[in-house]
Amino acid sequence: MPHLPDVVLWSVPAFVLLTALELVSYRLHPDDQAEGYEAKDAATSIGMGLGSLAFDALWKIPIVALYTVLYELTPLRLPVLWWTLPLMLLAQDFFYYWSHRGHHVVRILWACHVVHHSSRNFNLTTALRQPWTSLTVWPFYVPMIALGVHPAAVAFCSSVNLVYQFWVHTERVGRLPRPFEYVLNTPSHHRVHHASQGGYLDRNFGGILIVWDRMFGSFVPEGERPVYGLTKNIDTYNPLRVATHEYAAIARDLKAARGWRERAGRIFRGPGWQPVSAAERADGPAASTAGVAEKVA
Incomplete structure (x- = not known):
């Protein structure tokens, strides 16, 4: 297959330039309602991004090995050509949507992704706040490998998707013309995704395209001003705690769990799931909502 460039590496100068321009824009034209930049928070986001590069290099070893085995087993081959590459990008964006959605609704997956939502600010450095445990992402792209798409x-395609999403992490860009807002993931749509209000939770999962959210019922337009962060914020700038706090919370819940059914729920149900007690079950159907709690981290 032809050599494909490292789009993330080539995009680093643009990341730096755009971040500098956004920072200057807040200095010249402050926004009373937007947090803008806070030094410790931005430093944590950058530190999480640098750490993710190191850990991703580690996780790539078993993932590439597994993908290679699956690629050799499938009889299908999809060459990288001018007309197949857009189809690959479209397929990757589709599977990214389901990966992203899964990482919001399954707690053990949320433990990885919660890192990206842990900042109470929303600026271009927030895009760099990436998890250190991205080993949970690979299963969602197995169908592409099975269809004959080379692991490289x-x-x-994943790198292109990641680079695209950098610019949507800003409050300095308002709504775009309607055709763009209807098809693409934009800063307006992604502000909703990072908001912690109830009506905004678990919405707008798209990477490059927002059409998947429109198709599968997870789209919400931006209305009231978003409040960023988690429903229960962690109040720390320590990168290690940011990276592991939800795993630690899961471990505490497993230790206190009563039985294997509750342990399974603590891992595989939603991030805010709570077990229904015997007393609540005895109260009848009115207690059926007791096991659905607000998402916390």
Whole structure:
């Protein structure tokens, strides 16, 4: 297959320039309602991004090995051509949507992704606040490998998706013209995704395209001003705690769990799931909502 460029590496100068321009814009034109930049928070986001590069390099070893085995087993081959590459990008964006959605609704997956939502600010450095445990992402792209897409092509498409999403992490860009807002993931749509209000939770999962959210019922337009962060914020700038706090919370819940059914729920149900007690079950159907709690981290 032809050599594919490292789009993330080539985009680093643009990341730096755009972040500098956004920072200057807040200095020249402050926004009373937007947090803008806070030094410790931005430093944590950058530190999480740098750490993710190191850990991702580690996780790539078993993932690439597994993808390679699956690629050799499938009889299908999809060459990288001018007309197949857009189809690969479209497929990757589709599977990214389901990966992203899964990482919001399954707690053990949320433990990885919660890192990206842990900042109470929303600026371009927030895009760099990436998890250190991205080993949970690989299963969602197995269908692409099974269809004959080379692992390197899957990695390239994922990098393109990641680079695209950098610019949507800003409050300095308002709504775009309607055709763009209808098709693409934009800063307006992604502000909703990072908001912690109840009506905004678990919405707008798209990477490059927002059409998947429109198709599968997870789209919400931006209305009231978003409040960023988690429903229960962690109040720390320590990168290690940011990276592991939800795993620690899961471990505490497993230790206190009463039985294997509750343990399974603590891992595989939603992030805010709570077990229904015997007394609540005795109260009848009115207690059926007791096991659905607000998402916390």
